[in-house]
Amino acid sequence: MPEHTRHTMRMIASLCTLLALSACSSLEPRPSSSTPAPVIATASAWHDDVVRISNGSDNTQRREAIVHLLSAAGIDAIEHPFATERHAGTNLVAPVSGDTISPLLLLGAHFDKVDVGDGVTDNASGSAVVLELARRFRQSPLQHHRVAVAFWDLEEKGLLGANAYVTGDNEKPALYVNFDIFGWGDTLWMMVQGSGHPLALATDAAAQARGIGLSAGEKYPPTDHLAFHKAGWPAVSFSLLDADEIEPLLQVFSRGKPARMPKVMEVIHSQNDRLDQLAPDQVETAIDAVEAAFRAWDAGRR
Helix, strand or coil: CCHHHHHHHHHHHHHHCCCCCCCCCCCCCCCCCCCCCCCCCCHHHHHHHHHHHHCCCCHHHHHHHHHHHHHHCCCCCEEEEEECCCCEEEEEEEEEECCCCCCEEEEEEECCCCCCCCCHHHHHHHHHHHHHHHHHHHHCCCCCCEEEEEEECCHHHCCHHHHHHHHCCCCCCCEEEEEEEECCCCEEEEECCCCCCHHHHHHHHHHHHCCCEEEEECCCCCCCHHHHHHCCCCEEEEEEECHHHHHHHHHHHCCCCCCCCCHHHHHCCCCCCCHHHCCHHHHHHHHHHHHHHHHHHHHCCC
């Protein structure tokens, strides 16, 4: 979630509550095995990735941790440096699996953090989801799509990394799927434009089968999917939260007055953004649902 947006929300929240909130290109795929083995993810694997990323003292070390984790999975990351008038950063893009002629499914998350806190929920959690999905699709590729993953730098400075990708000489994906804030919760929150999106329908079925909820719609906080939308590129975004956090969070963004501040607003961009806030078992269930949704969506895109 961008730093300037969080700052605005802190000002809004201060008017709403007596509680003080804290500083608020074509991609060529790697060859895949002809007999891919299924991947059984564990909550500890996702959690271990979050630990590795959030242990980085700065964005460079966080990026290096992701490069190492991708390499351990047999996936080579390509660095994409970029610069604006005020900032310089480096994105990572990594082909995962699929035939060159297949349309591209791009999964992504930002890895950078603000100065305060450990950047665990925002957004080592989302980066670790993308890493886990990369492992799964590396070993058991989709039938009709190539898969690549991207890790964006400087989202907190205004979606700069994602914007650098869409404005550079890079391939337009058939769909970009973003992950931001994915540390606990009973409900997948999906930003999707329009009703009846095939991936939303597949996600609803997969979530129901696993006993978790889905809240899908256009109302959603600003994050890297917006850079794709502004370029006219198809994109959706996922978060994982408790169902009772979504409406209060939307009220904050619309300058309303929620009856209580949602947990996520008390965690991100603060000293509370620590590992002890996470619920790995809930995240494991949500990752399983998202993977199943991708596979059902892919199977229907012949």
